[in-house]
Amino acid sequence: MRPLHALAFGALVLPLSAFAADPHSYAQPDQVRVTHLDLDLKVDFPHKQLDGQATLKLDWKDAKAQSLVLDTRDLKIASVEGIDAAGKASALKYALAPRDKELGSKLTIATPQHPAQVRIVYSTVPTASGLQWLTPEQTADQKLPFMFSQSESIHARSWVPLQDSPAIRFTYNAHVTAPKDVRVVMSALNDAKHPLNGDYAFAQPHPIPSYLLAIAAGDIAAKETGPRSAVYAEPSVVGKAAKEFEDTEKLIAATEKLYGPYAWDRYDLLVLPPSFPFGGMENPNMTFATPTLLVGDKSLVSVISHELAHSWSGNLVTSAAWRDIWLNEGFTTYVQGRITEAVYGKALADEEALISAHGLQKTVKTIPENAQRLAPKPGIGADDSISEVPYDKGSWFLRTLEERFGRETFDAYLKGYFAHFAFQSITTEQMLDYLKANLFDKNPGKMSWDEVKQWVYEPGIPKDAPLPDSPRFNAIDQERASFLAGSLAADKLDAKGWNTQEWMYFLDGLPDVTPLDKIKQIDAAWHLTGTPNAEIGMRWYSHAIAAGDKDVWSAAAEHMARIGRLYLTMPLYKTFAKTPEGLAYAEQVYAKARSGYHPMTQEAVEAVFAKARKNAGK
Numbered sequence: 369m370r371p372l373h374a375l376a377f378g379a380l381v382l383p384l385s386a387f388a389a390d391p392h393s394y395a396q397p398d399q400v401r402v403t404h405l406d407l408d409l410k411v412d413f414p415h416k417q418l419d420g421q422a423t424l425k426l427d428w429k430d431a432k433a434q435s436l437v438l439d440t441r442d443l444k445i446a447s448v449e450g451i452d453a454a455g456k457a458s459a460l461k462y463a464l465a466p467r468d469k470e471l472g473s474k475l476t477i478a479t480p481q482h483p484a485q486v487r488i489v490y491s492t493v494p495t496a497s498g499l500q501w502l503t504p505e506q507t508a509d510q511k512l513p514f515m516f517s518q519s520e521s522i523h524a525r526s527w528v529p530l531q532d533s534p535a536i537r538f539t540y541n542a543h544v545t546a547p548k549d550v551r552v553v554m555s556a557l558n559d560a561k562h563p564l565n566g567d568y569a570f571a572q573p574h575p576i577p578s579y580l581l582a583i584a585a586g587d588i589a590a591k592e593t594g595p596r597s598a599v600y601a602e603p604s605v606v607g608k609a610a611k612e613f614e615d616t617e618k619l620i621a622a623t624e625k626l627y628g629p630y631a632w633d634r635y636d637l638l639v640l641p642p643s644f645p646f647g648g649m650e651n652p653n654m655t656f657a658t659p660t661l662l663v664g665d666k667s668l669v670s671v672i673s674h675e676l677a678h679s680w681s682g683n684l685v686t687s688a689a690w691r692d693i694w695l696n697e698g699f700t701t702y703v704q705g706r707i708t709e710a711v712y713g714k715a716l717a718d719e720e721a722l723i724s725a726h727g728l729q730k731t732v733k734t735i736p737e738n739a740q741r742l743a744p745k746p747g748i749g750a751d752d753s754i755s756e757v758p759y760d761k762g763s764w765f766l767r768t769l770e771e772r773f774g775r776e777t778f779d780a781y782l783k784g785y786f787a788h789f790a791f792q793s794i795t796t797e798q799m800l801d802y803l804k805a806n807l808f809d810k811n812p813g814k815m816s817w818d819e820v821k822q823w824v825y826e827p828g829i830p831k832d833a834p835l836p837d838s839p840r841f842n843a844i845d846q847e848r849a850s851f852l853a854g855s856l857a858a859d860k861l862d863a864k865g866w867n868t869q870e871w872m873y874f875l876d877g878l879p880d881v882t883p884l885d886k887i888k889q890i891d892a893a894w895h896l897t898g899t900p901n902a903e904i905g906m907r908w909y910s911h912a913i914a915a916g917d918k919d920v921w922s923a924a925a926e927h928m929a930r931i932g933r934l935y936l937t938m939p940l941y942k943t944f945a946k947t948p949e950g951l952a953y954a955e956q957v958y959a960k961a962r963s964g965y966h967p968m969t970q971e972a973v974e975a976v977f978a979k980a981r982k983n984a985g986k
């Protein structure tokens with residue numbers, strides 16, 4: 369996750385209409401809306417670019433509209449033409465505004481005749497913020513280059529010119545060519561049996577927001593995991609991935625039982641090379657996932673439950689702007705917990721809910737006040753709105769609603785909510801109106817509306833927010849306390865049977881700076897240095913570095929170089945950056961790892977270094 373920057377609009381009072389528009393898009397959907405996209409692209413590995421054209425079908429809303437305004441970032445536009453209802457094309461005048469650092473370049477196309485379609489011929493640049501180009505050496509099998517997209521939040525505009533706002537939904541078709549041995553996949557219906565002929569066609573028949581546009585190309589094999597699911601990954605990874613995710617059909621069936629039919633037909637998964645900056649990305653029909661989930665014991669499958677849950681919360685019912693992102697992430701984190709409970713049991717679901725809640729309690733004070741609100745006031749950045757708050761505070765709010773209204777009532781309500789708003793993009797206020805009419809007014813006396821307003825519009829976590837009880841975590845709390853007090857030796861910790869979540873919980877509860885001798889004792893007994901489990905590794909190395917244990921530095925460096933997932937690698941950079949010697953070491957690690965990192969990871973690491981150097985007065 370990216371560090372939050374100072375909020376720009378703190379003292380400004382904006383008119384109410386400004387709250388309704390999406391401040392992260394130049395699009396003017398009240399004048400014209402894109403309803404369908406036809407993409408024709410060539411994947412050009414030697415030049416690290418996508419080359420081709422985008423044809424946008426338009427629905428004119430305002431008879432007086434003079435132009436079509438699109439979002440772009442660093443696109444090279446070759447030509448723009450309008451196509452009338454009879455299919456006749458003619459060149460259109462256009463202007464590309466200077467680049468805004470956050471929003472990119474506004475593309476204004478003169479369209480006084482209101483063409484039925486507009487076609488833009490363009491190519492991307494090698495540094496496109498939404499694409500990563502990997503050399504063969506940066507992949508697992510080292511045979512072919514690899515390319516993948518990450519469009520959320522506002523990066524689709526760096527590879528397709530469009531109205532890049534989650535409020536605008538469109539269907540799409542794509543024709544993509546690539547070198548012959550390369551497989552191309554997209555956030556659409558994919559065919560695992562498609563021959564490797566370098567020529568692919570895709571259809572996404574459901575209207576989706578632009579941040580769910582996705583593409584990947586590389587040495588990709590496929591393996592079925594169920595009647596409507598398959599895993600895609602590099603050939604040496606695909607077998608392991610199919611085993612780790614063999615419960616996919618069980619997860620889909622459990623979610624359908626709770627919230628109604630899966631609306632998208634197939635649910636496939638693509639396991640990416642380790643530089644993928646996130647745990648998973650819910651691209652429709654084809655979740656993109658980090659290989660750090662492949663730990664061999666299914667203990668991190670909850671990330672897949674999370675991405676699958678987005679098929680209801682996020683992809684089906686979508687937040688209309690980045691300010692409302694908790695409608696995607698809070699609801700999804702809640703549904704993820706329910707899937708985990710249904711398939712793997714309540715004990716594990718409660719453990720994950722506690723890790724999420726305790727993590728939020730620990731970090732919430734470091735988050736700027738406005739970003740602590742589920743629905744922040746204007747002025748928050750599109751990527752910066754994605755902190756722990758929408759996920760962990762959002763899901764905590766929904767668990768509170770479930771507790772107050774009872775599971776049966778709340779489940780029926782939520783199922784109705786997904787059906788009511790299916791394939792729509794909505795604001796926090798639309799959700800609240802529906803909540804009031806369909807849950808609160810129908811079941812009076814369970815919870816006050818003031819409490820809802822506090823959860824949604826106030827910073828911090830409401831007092832007495834309910835938490836589940838976990839006997840296993842309670843036992844770990846006692847053992848940790850005895851170990852720290854010196855009455856229990858490290859090798860006497862009852863940790864042999866701890867699952868990943870229990871190790872995470874043990875480590876999360878250690879003091880920020882644990883005495884070095886305690887760190888040494890834990891490692892001697894449990895050999896955490898060098899762990900292949902990156903969730904444990906991230907926590908372990910952070911504690912060991914903070915304690916001053918230089919013996920772990922090289923293993924920590926290996927973890928940082930191997931993993932580009934922000935959540936698992938940034939804490940180590942931040943901990944190293946706290947001392948001058950650590951900072952110098954982290955800079956060396958980064959110099960070697962940089963070329964393998966996603967542009968988002970590069971930007972995040974460089975921001976940590978800049979801040980540390982500034983604090984040191986350099």
Ligand SMILES: [Zn+2]
Nearest residue numbers: 674678697700
């Ligand atoms: Zn999510």
